[in-house]
Amino acid sequence: MYVANLSSENYFTVVGLLNDTDANIPLFIVFLFIFLVTLCGNLIIMTVVIMDQSLQTPMYFFLSNFSFLEIWYTTTIVPKLLANLLLKSNNISFTGCMTQLFFFVTFGATECYLLLAMAYDRYMAICKPLYYSSLMDTKTCLQLVTCSWVTGMLTGLIPALLISQLDFCDSRQINHFFCDIPPLLELSCSDIYLTEISIFILSLIVLFGCLMLTLVSYVFIVISVLQIKSKSVHNKSFSTCGAHLTVVLLYYGTMIFMYVRPHSSYSSNMKKIVSVFYTVVTPGLNPIIYSLRNKEVRASLKKIVHRMLPQFPGFKRQNLQVHRNISTIF
Incomplete structure (x- = not known):
């Protein structure tokens, strides 16, 4: 079989979401609506936090950064998906594919770190209220956000570099709607064992590590809330925490399904459907759940x-x- 180490002059063909082209227009309308809701919702949150001095607090500082991240995260995937659905323009250069992969993993990992920072902020505010104002000052918040972005970029660099060094077969059809890790590994003719194990370990550390620490923070928050003898406080806190945890578990659950497992026997269509949740649906829910409520x-x-x-x-x-x-x- 012919093997090619793709250069920037070569290209991949992205198969797309579904084989049935009759569904392209309805899917285009649905995804465009969700994309516009995501952009508008996050832009509104950023604008409100910037313009209202009463919201200049650590919690809203993290929320505005989270909204800024979500705009870039969804823009990495959805516009290309919309173009493929409407124009059937499914080609992407090797450089473009690796760039999309890098930014997708970077923003996805940064989201994990920011969610953890936000959970830590809520833990300090509810469980350590006497120390909150002194510990969560402007410098600390900036350090947490900067650390999230820098660590996210380093996380995204690793799989992009590993996959860019692989050889690819004469078939350049990516059976997905964007340049994701699993379909690219399936397309390679190289020995991908070390690459797959390295990405698996990285995903395990990032996803499970951040998820466990986030859940631990919420456990302490719930324990602290239960010690307060106010039913209204209980209802408000559990409503907020329940909504937040729903989004967190949806995001982490779908990401873990895709990346924290060895080579899977799940069908390509199942992987695409799962990918829709963490690339399209969840970014649209976040501004509603975290801020607009x-x-x-x-x-x-x-x-x-x-x-x-x-x-x-x-x-x-x-x-x-x-x-x-x-x-x-x-």
Whole structure:
């Protein structure tokens, strides 16, 4: 069989999400809607945190960074997916494929580290309230965020370098909708044992390590909340923690399914469906779960909208119906 070590002048062909092209237009509409919701939701959160001084706290600092990350994370995958569905333009250069792989793993790993930092922040705020303001100062928050991004980039560099050194067969069809690790390994004609084991160990350390530490933080939070003799506090805390944990478990569960296991017998279609959750669905849920359900964020957003609306031509301040509509929305 002909073997080629692909250079930047060569290309892969991305098969796409489904073999049935009749479903391309409906899928395009659905994914475009989720993509726009993801972008708008995260941009709103970043804008509100920046404009409202009352939200200049460690928790919202982490949330704004998380929103910034989610924008880049979903932009790495979804635009190319939309182009493939609409234009049937399925070719991607070797350099473009490795670049997409690098940024996908970088942003995915950084999300794990930021979720851990956010869980640690909540643990300090609820379990160590007397030390919170002194320990979680601006310097500490900046260090945690910087460490998350730098470590995420190093994490993304390892699989990109390992896979870029492999030889690939004459078939260059990636049976997926983006340049992911498993389909690229399946496409290689090299001995991938060491590469696969190295990526498996890296994924195990990052995903299981961050997940366990995040869950431990939430366990301590729940224990602390149970010691408070207020039913309203219990309901609010468990509602918030339950929503957060749902997103965390969905994200980690699908990622672990894909990466923290040896070569699997699962079908390619099953892998694609699972990948949709952590590349398309979860980024769309995060701004809703983490911030837009938050009363403080909604109140700040309403104040900003009320403050900005009178600046538009034709707007009359005495139009109470507009204010009622805004209040209904938020």
